[in-house]
Amino acid sequence: MESNAFTSSSTILEATPPQYNEITHNTLEQVALDVNGHKFTTTINVLTAKSLLFKLLLQGNWKSSLQADNSIFVDSDPEIFRHVLQYLRRGVFPLVYDQKKGHNYKLYADILAEAKHFGIPKLECWLTDQLYLRCITSSTVWSSAYKNDRIENGFQITSVWGSDVTSTQLVRQDVNTVKKVICNHQANDRSLCPKKPCVLLANGGLQDGIEIYRWTEVGRSIRFIQGWCNDSGNEFIEHWERVSRARTQTTSEPHVKV
Incomplete structure (x- = not known):
């Protein structure tokens, strides 16, 4: 009986379309992105490993929302998205520094807005806490x-x-x-x-x-301090773990009603 029941359950699962909370199995599959007319090509794994929004979008029957050219439309500034995608690919933060002009704070603000939109917590942390100031010391x-x-x-x-x-x-x-x-x-x-x-x-x-x-x-x-420039650096990992512990303690504290 147990064997028949297992076979029956397996048949049902195979016949059932992927559910919304089921991530696609082929994470190395290529994905074309249409960012306001600019095309970017990457893989599902790159998009979903660090981005909560892309992980949500590339679940279930996500191909049903493709455009005629089999690309996914992304409403973002292509030049800003370029920095976001580069981080998703290699985990290297978008350090933009010139010896004479210093840091590009306008670009950092634009990338931060995109990091919040796409749900990229480590990139958001690096920008919000201004950790780019620790990448280069004089x-x-x-x-x-x-x-x-x-x-x-x-x-x-x-x-x-x-x-x-x-x-x-x-x-x-x-x-x-x-x-x-x-x-x-x-x-x-x-x-x-x-x-x-x-x-x-x-x-x-x-x-x-x-x-x-x-x-x-x-x-x-x-x-140049390499450990602050990517999310696998020792300096950044220690900072991230410290921030995460503080956030956990804050959310776990009971709220006292007055």
Whole structure:
């Protein structure tokens, strides 16, 4: 009896069309997306692994809603959706940074709106918590010190910097005043005497107070933190788990009616 009942149940299941809550079995099947006239091709697995909305849409008899060209219409800005799809494919967050202009906050706001719409919680967390600010850090680095007699007009910095250093400048550290003997016949313009050694120095030349500066070369170093740039990085995983625990504790706390 049990065998017959099992066979009967199996026959019924095979004859029954896929239900709404049944995900398609062939997750590697290609899907064409029509994003306001721009075509994107990917797989069911890419769309459903991280997006709650696509997981919901690609269930049951989802092919019945295809357009004439067998594509799924997606109402979104193609340029913004491009960043969303790239994240769905590889789990790499859309870091948009320029050394001179900084972060593209307008683009981040647009992508955040799409992340909320498509139900992509980790991408939404990365943008809402502004974790892109942790992807790139800057620090001040110091190089060799120079005295002013080694620095001339139109000087060229000779220190060797790594490519992570974006800009350098000279910073004066300290200054000392010393007496310098000036030849009598060169006293007007305080220029160097062409005679070496000048015999007039022995006859009591003039003395000027000369300021001797000490400079140091300072640079701005940019560091790239890979662990904040994708959802598999250790730094992001720790943050996500901490946020998830806090959210769970908040929802599990009993609400006291006043």
